Amino acid sequence: MDSTATKPVAARDLLTIADVRAAAERxxxxxxxxxTDYSRTLSAIAGCDVWLKFENLQFTAAYKERGALNALLQLSDQQRSRGVIAASAGNHAQGLSYHGTRLGVPVTIVMPRTTPTVKVMQTEQVGGKVVLEGETFDEAYAHARRLEAELGLAFVHPFDDPAVAAGQGTVALEMLEDVPELDMLVIPVGGGGLASGMGTAARAIKxxxxLIGVEAELFPSMYNVLKGTQYPCGGDTLAEGIAVKEPGLFTSKVLADLLDDFLLVGESDMEGALALLLQIEKTVVEGAGAAGLAAVLANPDKFKGRKVGIVLSGGNIDTRLLANVLLRDLARSGRLARLRLTLQDRPGALFKVMEEFNKHNINIIEIWHQRIFTHLPAKGLITDIECEARDKDQLDALVASLRAKGYDVSQVELN
Structure with missing residues (x-):
């Protein structure tokens, strides 16, 4: 935007369909x-026609490449020779590093010292130079801005940049070219770059x-800005890709005129959506990538009968975290459980319990005895039994049988 302009620029003019189409050409x-594929099974579950855009299949496994590349291609020759810099511990770092290296543009990424080693390695593997500075993202961001000035580098913001947002908007161009009958898009929102670009393109075409924005309940930063609420921001969210405390100023202005509604999704909803995508579509997404589907499944009345496009925005999830999510989903569905029983500490007590598990054909995975740190008398003990059932009904039948025989049984619940 020209700072010398005397007339304020309308929000709808900050980013246009022409910007997005130009980005698509670049x-x-x-x-x-x-x-963009139709999911018959997810459609049946959700009660609407579900179309999935598989941005987790980009080379760096996220849509962020689009905006990073569009910004790189608009640099001057001098900026290219000096290089670019960004603050990011996620997908923007990899997308910028990959395409910068491919184009011969030096890329420096500043990350907090607390960034997991795997993310540092992934960025370095695609050609980025990583600088670790600060304990938080804000400290890393401030350091990147200092280096920008000191070294004469071009700063490429992960979301609050018209060139970046225009690149992200190409996702919507492709979706509506492939499936023009879509009548609703559900878009994850962190800083707002993806939603700004996609929303601008989609609204111009159709x-x-x-247009529905989605944020994690733990990080409702853009929701607060647009809705005028003051919900707290922070916590350990599965959707770290959209865990932004301060959304973009530019993107906030654009989205204020674009979104028809804004939804917040809980952690268990995102875990369930992530597990469904793996089980049904055989595709791996990160927490932020599952946010759109989570919103659709958690709000069936809003989407009933609609033709809904959902962006699977990224697939970079730690394998151990993925394993935890899948096991927790099994627990919520009743396939896995931990039963807590109070027993007498005498020969044969555990054997009698095992007989009940055998009768109900339920597999025992692990057993823990606790004799010391309990509220029971000295001859009592607490036993936790982790087990695997066919389904919740089979598990409930076992619990009923144990209680009928006089056992005190409870199930250790997940949040």
Missing amino acids: IAGAVVRTS PEIG
Whole structure:
């Protein structure tokens, strides 16, 4: 925007369909044109027609490549020779590093010292130079801005940049080219770059389309800005890709005129959506990538009968975290459980309990005895039994049988 302009620029003019179409031309052939596929099974579960945009299949496994590349391609020759810098511990770091290296542009990424080693390694593997500075993202961001000035580097913001947002908007261009009958898009929102770009493109192509933003309940930063609420921001969210405390100023202005509604999703909803995508679509997404589906499944009345496009925005999830999510989903569905029983500490007590598990054909995975740190008398003990059942009904039948025989049984619940 020209700072010398005397007339304020309307929010709808901050980013236009022409910007997005120009970005599409620039990046064509250099990013994957991911498919938009209909999911018969998810549609049956959700009560609406569900179409999935598989941005987790980009080379760096996230849509962030689009905006990073569009910004890189608009640098001057001098900026390219000096290089670019960004603060990011996530997908923007990898997308910028990959395409910068491919174009011969030096890329420096500042990350907090607390960044997991795997993210540092992934960024370095695609050509980025990583500088670790500060304990928080804000400290890393401030250091990146200092280096920008000291070294004369071009700063590429992960979301609050028209060129970046325009690149992200190409996701919507492709979705509506492939499935023009879509009448609603559900878009994850962190800083707002993806939603700004996609919303701008979709609204220009199909003015009546519904645009729904989605944030994690623990980080409702953009929701607060647009809705005027003051919900707290912070916590350990599965959706770290959209865990932004301060949304973009530019993107906030754009989204204020675009979104028809804004939804917040809980951690268990995102865990369930992530597990469904793996089980049904055989595709791995990160927490933020599951946010759109989580919102649709948690709000069936809003989407009933609609033709809904959902962006699977990224697939970079730690394998151990993925394993935890899948096991927790099994527990919520009743396939896995931990039963807590109070027993007498005498020969044969545990054997009698095992007989009940055998009768109900339920597999025992692990057993823990606790004799010392209990509220029971000295001859009592608490036994936790982790087990695997066919389904919740089979597990409930076992619990009923144990209680009928006089055992005190409770199930250790998940949050």
